[in-house]
Amino acid sequence: MSESPLKKYDEAVFADNGYDDIAIRYNVKIEGPALKPEDDPEVAEILPQEEGVKRDLALTVLYGDKEECDAQVQAALDAGEDPIDLINNALMKGMDGVSALYTKGEFFLPDLMLAGDAMMSGVALCEEKLGHKSDTKAPVMTFAVEGDPHDIGKNLIVMFLNANGYDAVDLGRDVPTAEVVKQAQENEPVLMTATALMTTTMTEFAKIAAALQEAGIDTPIGCGGGAVRRDFVEESPQTFYGVEAYHVPKLADAIVDDGKTWEDIRNEYSDIVGEYVAAYS
Amino acid sequence: MSESPLKKYDEAVFADNGYDDIAIRYNVKIEGPALKPEDDPEVAEILPQEEGVKRDLALTVLYGDKEECDAQVQAALDAGEDPIDLINNALMKGMDGVSALYTKGEFFLPDLMLAGDAMMSGVALCEEKLGHKSDTKAPVMTFAVEGDPHDIGKNLIVMFLNANGYDAVDLGRDVPTAEVVKQAQENEPVLMTATALMTTTMTEFAKIAAALQEAGIDTPIGCGGGAVRRDFVEESPQTFYGVEAYHVPKLADAIVDDGKTWEDIRNEYSDIVGEYVAAYS
Amino acid sequence: MVLKRFTKMETKSVNDLVFGQAANPVEYGFDVKLGVGEVIPNIKVAPAEGSETSVEGMVATCKNIAFSACDRAAAIGLPTLQIEQEHVAQQTKSAEISAKTTAVQVEQLEELHDKYGTKASLMSTIADIREEDMGGLRGSDFDVKMDESFEACAENGASILCVETIGGKVVSDYGIARGDIRAILYGIGVLGSIDMGYMWPKIVDIASKYDYCVPGGDTDCAQANTAMFLGGGLTSKNVSHTLAAITRAIAGARSLVAIECGATGPTKDCGYENPIVKAIGGVPICAEGKNATCAHSDLMGNLAAAVVDCWSNESVYNREEMGGPTTGVWLQSLGYECALMNTATKMGEEETLRDMYTLADKYRDPQALVIAYDNAYRIGESIVADGEDIYLRSRAAALEACDIINEAVDAKKMYLTRFERDTLDSAQKTIEQLPEEQDKFVKTCIKRYGRKVKEHDPSQYEL
Amino acid sequence: MVLKRFTKMETKSVNDLVFGQAANPVEYGFDVKLGVGEVIPNIKVAPAEGSETSVEGMVATCKNIAFSACDRAAAIGLPTLQIEQEHVAQQTKSAEISAKTTAVQVEQLEELHDKYGTKASLMSTIADIREEDMGGLRGSDFDVKMDESFEACAENGASILCVETIGGKVVSDYGIARGDIRAILYGIGVLGSIDMGYMWPKIVDIASKYDYCVPGGDTDCAQANTAMFLGGGLTSKNVSHTLAAITRAIAGARSLVAIECGATGPTKDCGYENPIVKAIGGVPICAEGKNATCAHSDLMGNLAAAVVDCWSNESVYNREEMGGPTTGVWLQSLGYECALMNTATKMGEEETLRDMYTLADKYRDPQALVIAYDNAYRIGESIVADGEDIYLRSRAAALEACDIINEAVDAKKMYLTRFERDTLDSAQKTIEQLPEEQDKFVKTCIKRYGRKVKEHDPSQYEL
């Protein structure tokens, strides 16, 4: 093709202070020195210190290497390692390291997803050996509301829940209200999350809250997604506005560990998730 | 000064379709032929047909000529004309003509203001002769809320009320809630209008509504002004959101003639003011 | 249907790519002409929450939006007004609602046109309510309802028919969250393109029945925009912006299919890949950027305007601002931006403004870089070079995007974080190692993602 | 205090009048430099309703706004961020609230500056809470409270002190509603100028105590903007747009007084007369236009950007949009517009963009016409020719505006309605017949408006 018509401006645009006069890539500007993930001081604290199978396993999760993780878990189980010990002191430790790095901005979503895939697969192998499900903190139910076929936000929530030791009961997308009530009765979640992308599907929140109230179920409902606003959510009882997918495990912890209600969450959201949240101040 | 740097673009900008490719002065584009105000068919219907003092007087109002109006009213009164007849069949007819032309977009705010000044001055002379106030449709109270020093919107309302035969009880600007209650008890208005310019003064609406309720006064309160929104106004009982100053007399008519309540106004605003109002649909 | 694939560029030179001008202009609605110089505003407002519960509610909210748009257009002297009605599911599912909401807005636009002579049009964007794993993409009830909705809109005066098809989304979602470029290429380049080849001939047929109506275009909203939205701002830590940039290039190869099926533009606003489509297909495009911040944040707010024909705000709540209804507020911002462009064109300085728009963002982010019009043209050339094969051309677009970013980095114009650098390198390596044949690629993907993505059903694509 | 009146133009030639550049640059805040090339965004958000009821509420809402602004600035890579805190009455009335709300925003800005190196600043605009007929303009409790609020803001880190003084408003309001140009000239040109001469030396003194703080400027918001807002759009039927244009020219002569008292700019955003002030005084200015539609509708959305240094959104409710908090939404639109201007400057094409902005609106409305930078410069020249006399220079500005409009009409560039034509002719005739001496004019006006405007108290102006 012919030369770019923009070429003639190159010299001018990159003169003096360069492109920083127009826009600054702050992500590049503030980046610290490269570090192996396991050498991050916080991660080093979390991972098993001692060289051996558990540290190796945690590292396969940290690096999101599902195949290697599966192989090592199988070998460890075959060698007689305790599956519960592997879950709690190897797989979950690796995942905790991943979460720490994500929180710091050193790790990114794909790291989390791949680590989550590896961890969950390893846990499944351990459970197979155990012959039953391993313990989780509590069940949390997730779904995208009726009429809403978008579920990537909900899928992130599922991943964050699993990574934090919760049993994510995922109802999928476009879920009718009656199904929500039925599943809530069966699974008795400590929290449920409802997501919606559009102004005209977020109206389902009110219907779900009403149906649950009628069924005598007062589980807090975290509502969020594309077009959702706090003021709209709070028009219904039993709900609160959820801002980020990664907030969900912390909100669940607040319910399970501290007995927080949906009213408490509305009032203390920023404190519970441990950061300044503009929508809540 | 040196030549405008824009001069070099004149030819290009006014070529072909001219400036209409950029912006169109639709007000100029749709303007009809010039007509004397009294020759407008609708106004001709309203004005006294018969040549004579009443038609002349109506015309001085139509033309907003306060000095000539004063002189003619005084002369007519001196000649023994009935002051009530002058008010109802001359001064107010002129004002009705002005309103009709304003509604059509032929007359503008200054026409209205100057006609209103002339009409009110003429009425005052007649009332002096009568020895008492002339009849009005009903009292309507107007004020800008506490903390709000802006009153041009409220002043327009006063003018529209007077022009339509209402007794505008104007409390002025920056009016404390207690004063509103006291004046409402004294004047027993059929409607009151509260105006506010800022997000942080429109919160007065709720306080006023509460104070009136406590005093057992259920007069509808039309709330409007700069930063005011319908959804915010409707959070308080007894209120409705007022969109344009010239709507106020029609809303007062609905209350006086048809017994409409504030709930009715919320539901039927567009119908009452006789036009499509976006905020109410 | 055998499609006429593009194997050469309709836009003859990179310098011909400029806002307001298109190789293949289009006419529709009430005297609107696109591609012959004028850029027009496209205002879009989401129906108020609750309005979806009844026919009357939907009609009232649509009338309200159109009324406020017409009112503001007249108040500030806009030469042309376009409203877009982007359906909520309830609208598309009911031919009655589709018909009535369209009619009520067309009526307002016609009144405006009659009273002031304003050029006016309505874009109807039908909701893609199909689901790959529930009912299916072809012949399902929802597929039929979509056909009926298109018909109802066109019959009742819609000027442009558009849609954001979702073919391949279940696979690309998986890939985007995991940084798996193979899944993205399969989901968008192959599955997305195949699904568009099914949907678009139907839409083109419907529009052709009405002389005021044209088939507009499609956008990769469901896929490339997912990568962009998850990518977020510079300080976000989800999807890599280099990966999102490659994804966008692939979307260019995909969204082109609508034009190959007979769509004429204007295409859909949220297709940030539209500059590629315009470069190849020569059709007028919609775009959104710095005046669509109500709906989302992007890193190319000016650059997106460089080659636009129809400038949009994407979406906004229908409510009141201090400056009036949001419809008027955002229309005014859009209309003034169009006035700036139209002034530049009258002055003969449209290329200068285009270059300002472009350079204001070109090095803000790799996603901006790849759709800068000069690079979009390059990607277009790489697509038409393999134009006959939807897989090979998507792969070529992806590789060209990698080259473009690497060149800018080498020239010290673009700077990347380690995450962006690593994901770019790994994606490039993966793509380079992919097979040269579509069949072989598809076979591997079906095997791989058939297992990992439970919602994926290859039979929905005749695979 | 004897003021140094401008009797010549600080901006040496009309072509020197361009965005980002000022004859007399200014530095303030965290490394912000205005007038040397860069145009910066100025985001302003109204405190949420209800927040005014407590100190904590005000502090929380201000923190929220600053947090959201900093967050977005980093996310999209803005080189500079300015926040404006336009006081509500409750803020100005309490030195404590003034101090704490300022401190909390400065803290956020400082964090941003420390972490990313972003240049940052806070404009504090104190509310003019004085009332001519209740307490008075000079020495009243409210006047003292304003002084204390200025001091509290400056002490706690404010970068710029501004205010919208209301001197003369009671008379100009009367004149605007009735199309009485004499009242407007008296209210703005004489009373407004006198009141500014009282207020501004106090503000300049306070700012001079802090090295990070400058006295910004004033705006004729209370008067000329009343005419503009009542004037409304093309289809409105209240105030004549030619009269509003003349009013704006007079406002130029008035708002200049702040600079004569030592204000350095940036001046206040809503002063559409600022191009005149910049032409004469050479100071950087704020302005608002197409990205302030959230707050109001004007007929010069692009033109207002032609000579801006600090681009503002005027005001918006603090709430959530689909695209995030309104703070971020509107900051992003502003920031991108600034990026466009800064790109043009880097390209050496700033004059071209300035001319595009200007021509996009110059003939949309007479109000735009008179502040087009070339005409603003003309009006500036007419002001400095009579620079020593606030009355004569205001009258000269008004007459120059009449000439400018008439010339454009004669050249068939500007078209007027009969209402606009009639009010222009009648105003021009009235002005031409006014006395040549300030004393004589003032005497007539006191007599005339002392009777008609019951709130007017000439003693408040030492008249």
Ligand SMILES: [Zn+2]
């Ligand atoms: Zn979209």
Ligand SMILES: [Zn+2]
């Ligand atoms: Zn202002």
Ligand SMILES: [Zn+2]
């Ligand atoms: Zn202001």
